[in-house]
Amino acid sequence: MATLSIENISMRFDLPNGTHVQALKDVSLELQTGELLSVLGPSGCGKTTLLNIVAGFLAPTEGRIELNGHVVTGPNAERGMVFQQGALFEWMDVRGNVSFGPRMKGQTEPEWAGHVDHLLDVTGLGDFKDKAIYELSGGMQQRVALARCLANDPDVILMDEPLGALDALTREKMQGLVLKLWKETGKTIILITHSVEEAVLLGERLLVMAPRPGRIHKEYNLPFADMGVDADLREVKHAEGYADTREEILEMIWDMEEEIMGRTEDTQ
Amino acid sequence: MIGLLILGVYVAIFTVSFLVVRFFLRRSVQDYTSLKTVTFGDESAVTSNRIASIVSVATIFLIWGSFTGSDWVPGFLHAPGPFVGDTSFTYTLETEDGARDDATVSVRVFDFGETAEKFTVEEGEGIAKNDAVAMSASRSTTILFDRNDEVKRSEGARVVAIDGVEIGDSGSIKTAAGRFALTDKGAISFAPPRGLQMEPIWLPPPEAVVGRAIEISNEGYRDSTLWKHLGYSLFRVIAGFFFGALLGIPLGYAMGLSNWFRGWFEPIVEFMRPVPPLALIPLVIIWFGIGESGKIILLFLASLWIMAISARAGVSGVNISKVHAAYSLGASKFQIMRYVIMPNSLPEIFTGARVAMGVCWGTVVAAELVAASEGAGMMIMVASKFQLTDIVLMGIILIGVIGFAIDILMSKAENLLVPWKGRS
Numbered sequence: 001m002a003t004l005s006i007e008n009i010s011m012r013f014d015l016p017n018g019t020h021v022q023a024l025k026d027v028s029l030e031l032q033t034g035e036l037l038s039v040l041g042p043s044g045c046g047k048t049t050l051l052n053i054v055a056g057f058l059a060p061t062e063g064r065i066e067l068n069g070h071v072v073t074g075p076n077a078e079r080g081m082v083f084q085q086g087a088l089f090e091w092m093d094v095r096g097n098v099s100f101g102p103r104m105k106g107q108t109e110p111e112w113a114g115h116v117d118h119l120l121d122v123t124g125l126g127d128f129k130d131k132a133i134y135e136l137s138g139g140m141q142q143r144v145a146l147a148r149c150l151a152n153d154p155d156v157i158l159m160d161e162p163l164g165a166l167d168a169l170t171r172e173k174m175q176g177l178v179l180k181l182w183k184e185t186g187k188t189i190i191l192i193t194h195s196v197e198e199a200v201l202l203g204e205r206l207l208v209m210a211p212r213p214g215r216i217h218k219e220y221n222l223p224f225a226d227m228g229v230d231a232d233l234r235e236v237k238h239a240e241g242y243a244d245t246r247e248e249i250l251e252m253i254w255d256m257e258e259e260i261m262g263r264t265e266d267t268q
Numbered sequence: 269m270i271g272l273l274i275l276g277v278y279v280a281i282f283t284v285s286f287l288v289v290r291f292f293l294r295r296s297v298q299d300y301t302s303l304k305t306v307t308f309g310d311e312s313a314v315t316s317n318r319i320a321s322i323v324s325v326a327t328i329f330l331i332w333g334s335f336t337g338s339d340w341v342p343g344f345l346h347a348p349g350p351f352v353g354d355t356s357f358t359y360t361l362e363t364e365d366g367a368r369d370d371a372t373v374s375v376r377v378f379d380f381g382e383t384a385e386k387f388t389v390e391e392g393e394g395i396a397k398n399d400a401v402a403m404s405a406s407r408s409t410t411i412l413f414d415r416n417d418e419v420k421r422s423e424g425a426r427v428v429a430i431d432g433v434e435i436g437d438s439g440s441i442k443t444a445a446g447r448f449a450l451t452d453k454g455a456i457s458f459a460p461p462r463g464l465q466m467e468p469i470w471l472p473p474p475e476a477v478v479g480r481a482i483e484i485s486n487e488g489y490r491d492s493t494l495w496k497h498l499g500y501s502l503f504r505v506i507a508g509f510f511f512g513a514l515l516g517i518p519l520g521y522a523m524g525l526s527n528w529f530r531g532w533f534e535p536i537v538e539f540m541r542p543v544p545p546l547a548l549i550p551l552v553i554i555w556f557g558i559g560e561s562g563k564i565i566l567l568f569l570a571s572l573w574i575m576a577i578s579a580r581a582g583v584s585g586v587n588i589s590k591v592h593a594a595y596s597l598g599a600s601k602f603q604i605m606r607y608v609i610m611p612n613s614l615p616e617i618f619t620g621a622r623v624a625m626g627v628c629w630g631t632v633v634a635a636e637l638v639a640a641s642e643g644a645g646m647m648i649m650v651a652s653k654f655q656l657t658d659i660v661l662m663g664i665i666l667i668g669v670i671g672f673a674i675d676i677l678m679s680k681a682e683n684l685l686v687p688w689k690g691r692s
Contacts, residue, residue: 057592077598087589090688091611100607101597134688145593152597 004031004054004156004188008063011049011214022213023049024060029207029216031190033155036182036225038191038203040249042256046214047192051158054190055081067155077101080154082145082162088133095120095129097144101152116151122184123147123177139170143177150185159191163198171195175202176233183229196253200224200246201233208249210256218252220245270464273347274331281330285323293319329474337465338473350406351460352379357431357445359413359456361396364424371396373413375445377405377460380468395419401458406467408459410451421454430456472658477665480658489659490650492642498666501636501644504560505628505674508567512624516572517617520579521609530580537573545570545631549638558639563632570631571624578620582613615689618682625678629671644670 011024023046031037039047052058054065056075065072067079080101081087088097098120102112120129123143133141142162149157162178163171175198182189193199199206204225210217222245228236236242307313333341337349356374371392378384384402391397397416403409419425427450429435431443440449446460468476485494492500522529523537548569556562586609594608636645644667651659682689 055592055596057595075592075595077596079596081593081596083589083593085589086587087593089590089594089608089611091614091686100594100599104594104597104599104603104607132688148593148597154596158596 003033003066003068005029005066006031006050006054006063007066009050009053009060009065010062011046011053011058012061024053025213025215027063027214027216031156031188031205033188034186036189036191036202036204037207038193038199038205039207039209040193040196040199040253041209041214041217042211042253042260044214044260045209045211045256047209048160049214050209051160051190051192054156055079055158077105077152078154079156079158080149080152082142082149082157082159084161084164085138085141088141088144088148090133093130093132094125094136094144097133098125098129098147098151100148112151116147119147119151122181137170139166139174142166142174146177146181150181150187154187156188156190159189161192161194164194171198172233176228178202179225179228179233182225196246196250197237200242200249201228201236206249208252211260217256220249270335270466273464274335277331277334278327281323281327285320285327289317289319332471333474335464335466336468336471336473339475340473347464348461349465350377350463351446352377352405355445355460357443357448357458359396359427360429360432361414361417361419361425362428363395363419367395368428369394369396371398371413371417373399373401373411373456373458375401375403375409375458375460377403379405391416395425403460405460406462406465408447408457411456411458413456426454427456469655469657472661476658477662480656481662481666484659484662489647490642494647494666497642497644497647498670500640500642501629501632502670504563504567504632504643505625508564508632509571509621509624509628511564511568512571512628513575513621515568516575517579519572520576520581521583521605521613523576524580524583524613525605525609533576537576540569541573541577545627546634549635552635553639558641563635563640566635567628567631570627574620574624574627575617578616578623579613581620582616583609585616586612614686615682618678618686618689622675622678622682625674626671629667629674633667 006027006029009024009027010022013021013023015021027046027050029037039050041047049058053060054072056065056072056079059073072079075081089100092100095116099109099112099116102116117126117129120126123146125140125143125147128136128140133144136144145162159178163174166174178189178191179202181187191199191202193202200222201224203220203222206220206222207216208218208220209215224236224239224242227239301307301313301315304310304313330341330345332338334345335347337346354374354376356372358370358372360368360370362368371394372389374387374389376384376387382404384404386402387400389398389400395418396413397418399411399413399416401409401411413427414420414425417425427435430441430448431445433441433443435441435448435450440447440457442448446458449457451457472480481494488494488496519529519533519537523533524530545566548566552562552566552569556565590608590612591604594604599607632643633645636643637649640646644663648660648663648667651657651663
């Protein structure tokens with residue numbers, strides 16, 4: 001079993017004025033293959049830092065990440081990343097973007113064409129594959145980003161607020177797409193989000209993080225992602241327990257934000 | 269005075285054509301912009317008015333033609349020209365003992381470009397004798413009226429009146445024939461009306477410039493045809509820019525990708541960037557002479573820093589998400605360079621290339637003005653020494669047109685090669 005284990009990660013940035021910021025403190029977590037983990041938390045709780053460490057863009061000051069039994073030291077094709085926006089290559093068309101990973105591995109078009117075209121169809125981009133990136137809407141661009149990541153067949157997909165820049169309606173549609181692709185491909189996914197609703201809806205496991213220092217505050221195991229795979233996401237929102245969980249987490253984060261504000265006022 | 273008049277005419281055409289277009293040629297198209305009620309301050313609602321552009325260019329040629337008496341501009345639009353043809357005036361001579369006598373001076377004024385041929389008239393009776401003078405339009409001439417008179421200036425004779433108007437030693441008088449004054453030695457200085465037109469030696473009419481362009485493109489000037497002169501200039505620009513880009517772009521990339529390269533070259537680039545290429549001309553001539561290599565090295569230096577800085581900006585401008593995404597998709601450093609950083613920096617490099625080509629074109633003309641045996645700048649420099657204003661004007665116009673064409677070509681190439689510019 002391919003597992004991702006995050007072992008005692010701490011992250012400390014030294015500032016020029018002699019003080020330091022403890023972005024993450026002693027974060028540990030284990031993820032089994034095919035799990036979808038959503039991560040929530042107030043701003044400054046280190047969730048993006050954690051994702052960057054898992055991706056290999058940042059080296060933690062303490063602790064380590066292990067994937068499939070070996071230690072992560074830098075970015076590679078095992079861990080794909082979907083960014084909020086701006087990460088597509090405008091100088092390639094849609095198909096060029098989606099086939100980027102396979103092409104970098106040296107595959108020829110006949111080798112990747114079937115897989116890539118299938119993914120284009122699944123993500124609803126079949127009719128847009130020759131379009132330039134700047135001709136697409138924001139939602140379409142995020143479909144390309146998802147397809148590009150999947151085309152490379154990574155073990156873990158890391159999503160950094162992938163739907164954050166979309167409008168509410170497009171966002172709902174894309175949430176359905178994420179669930180569908182998750183079920184179809186069986187990938188391990190870590191989803192960072194600001195939206196409590198999205199985290200509860202999509203996260204099979206949900207992690208609430210607390211700031212200063214960034215740490216795991218509470219973890220949930222939720223049934224809604226599995227329900228959403230086959231049903232309409234709008235109906236899942238009426239499922240038993242959904243509203244309660246959402247309110248509970250909202251309140252939790254609300255309190256954390258209040259506390260931060262209070263602390264800031266104290267120091268003033 | 270003429271300057272103010274030309275400005276007045278220009279402003280009048282500007283205003284009148286504006287009012288005509290405004291009130292008689294209202295736009296009938298109901299596009300989105302025409303429905304905007306707030307246009308003052310909305311930059312997107314301001315487009316270049318085609319009619320204004322056409323009238324503007326036409327006005328320049330009209331004023332040019334009108335004030336040079338061009339054949340291309342109908343006669344009634346010409347500014348009053350200088351007096352040409354035959355005229356005459358009478359001067360009154362007074363001798364030391366008070367005797368007076370009148371004599372007539374016939375003046376024949378020849379048009380620009382004609383040779384003033386001498387002619388003779390009947391001398392007539394009396395102390396003062398009639399004179400004949402040939403002169404060129406728009407000039408003044410000193411008339412030694414007493415050469416045939418019975419009493420000369422050296423014997424005490426002097427002019428007291430012209431056409432019956434008293435004339436003193438100082439100051440000038442104006443009659444129907446023109447403007448008169450007496451020189452220090454008592455000779456008559458005469459200037460027929462100059463009119464408002466420019467002399468061809470200051471400003472030739474447009475047809476003379478075009479004629480000269482055709483002549484030079486067929487027969488050449490200073491051993492080279494027009495095309496050869498322009499070709500030399502263009503070749504130098506392209507060669508200098510090519511080498512500048514060839515070295516500058518990799519240098520910029522290296523500065524954008526490596527601490528050591530950036531630290532090493534930053535002082536050099538930051539020092540050289542504000543040095544105008546024109547200031548390097550003397551040094552380049554001392555080091556490399558006035559031949560081709562010197563000019564190409566100068567243009568190489570002019571474009572090198574611009575290209576290096578734009579390539580560095582292109583690397584710095586890459587969204588880090590793109591690089592991260594490429595690494596996560598398994599790309600190697602080389603592949604990131606080739607498929608992410610290079611294409612991402614293209615818009616910046618094109619902007620730099622447009623600036624560099626403009627600077628190079630300006631620099632090559634300046635370098636040729638200083639020293640060259642062929643080239644557009646050399647052509648106008650040499651022509652100016654021989655007062656061949658038509659060649660100078662033609663050269664300036666062609667330099668402008670080519671510079672403009674280079675910029676348009678670069679922007680077309682940019683649209684073709686980096687269609688995503690400003691749209692990501």
